[in-house]
Amino acid sequence: MAGRRQVANDPDRKDRIVAAALEVIVDHGVHKTTHRLIAERADVxxxxxxxxxxxxAAILEAAFRRLSSTMSVHYRQVLSAATTRAEACEAVAELICGTGYATPREMTALFEMYAYGNHDDAVRALGRDWLLVSRESLAVHxxxxxxxxxxxxxxxWPMHRNFEGAPLDxxxxxxxxxxxxxxxEGEE
Amino acid sequence: MAGRRQVANDPDRKDRIVAAALEVIVDHGVHKTTHRLIAERADVxxxxxxxxxxxxAAILEAAFRRLSSTMSVHYRQVLSAATTRAEACEAVAELICGTGYATPREMTALFEMYAYGNHDDAVRALGRDWLLVSRESLAVHxxxxxxxxxxxxxxxWPMHRNFEGAPLDxxxxxxxxxxxxxxxEGEE
DNA sequence: CAAAAGTGTGTACGTCTGTACATCACCGAC
DNA sequence: GTCGGTGATGTACAGACGTACACACTTTTG
Structure with a gap:
């Protein structure tokens, strides 16, 4: 019977690859993302x-999974911190205008994800999940x-900011x- | 001195290539768009x-230029037909919910354009122009x-429809x- | 210790890519 | 007719691509 499995030499290597893949996607776009660019970036x-x-495809899916996970966390944090409706409104404005959610690089990555999702079922599902998560966070308020x-x-709105380059009002x-x-909701 | 220039065998061949390129982009995504696929599709x-x-890159730019042009026309048509504020509101709702602007295929193409625009200056400019056109059409009202x-x-909103698959309310x-x-605008 | 099993890597291979370019078909001038 | 000259094309090629896989290394087993 097989004994205890051996431990990987570098357990977080897989994560490094995924992180590197996302950076390559942002810098070059999915259409120019290759094994070799990712490997170089991750130094593996x-x-x-x-x-x-x-x-x-599996690498891209993992990269986009990482992206949506990262953004979901921040999204939920900002919204769950609000306790009143007024605070919730400001939280929404913060999500739209703020630099925490949707940094320029994250916006670029998000565009790539939406575009790629139309041609890859796994990533499309990821987009749907992300939609549900954001809606659930809002549903609290x-x-x-x-x-x-x-x-x-x-x-x-952040899409426009992305193209205009100027910060939002x-x-x-x-x-x-x-x-x-x-x-x-009805006034007050 | 050179006489009259000869006429191209097939003057709208260039257009056919551009149209075919856009179809390939929609069906396969920019990341799998190749000269050969486009040529096959255009039958050239x-x-x-x-x-x-x-x-x-030049082909992709032309394809996206065609896309934004097509959409701008419909966009303007719908908005300029409105004469009152109430009609303008319904026109906006029509743009969001209707099937004329932003068919599923056009939405897919738009995603590709936004994503690709982050890595190609000419297409990025196209996105900015499209932004201005839509804003000018709205500015009438x-x-x-x-x-x-x-x-x-x-x-x-249409982005969500794209992921949910269900029509909007x-x-x-x-x-x-x-x-x-x-x-x-202030009530009435 | 030796042997086996599993982890990780460098390289090599077949395919597909974008693009250059020699070549062809056609038309007007002479 | 012959002869440029131009529009258009089929093909060939160098490079990059994804991926398989033989091999080396490390750890466990006996």
């Missing part, structure tokens, strides 16, 4: 990639209808959020 | 692509601040649009 031999992963509307704002964002919340 | 010889375009908020909704969309407009 080329063979490691095929040893730990079943092809490039708002009705389902309001969640859908706010979610659209949270996704759409926080007052305007907050006013819009409050307008939606007041209307759909 | 491989050599035509290098004859008409300076590399794959609304203030600049309102345009920004509505634009975020118009971009963000038109009543909810319309109510949200009105909420934003009423608050930012």
């Amino acid at each position: 031999p080329l063979g490691s990639l095929t040893y730990y992963f079943d092809g490039l 708002f009705s389902e209808a309001t969640c859908r509307a706010l979610d659209a704002l949270i996704e759409g 926080r007052e305007l964002v907050l006013a819009t959020v409050r307008a939606v919340v007041d209307r759909l | 010889p491989l050599g035509s692509l290098t004859y008409y375009f300076d590399g794959l 609304f203030s600049e601040a309102t345009c920004r908020a509505l634009d975020a909704l118009i971009e963000g 038109r009543e909810l969309v319309l109510a949200t649009v009105r909420a934003v407009v009423d608050r930012l």
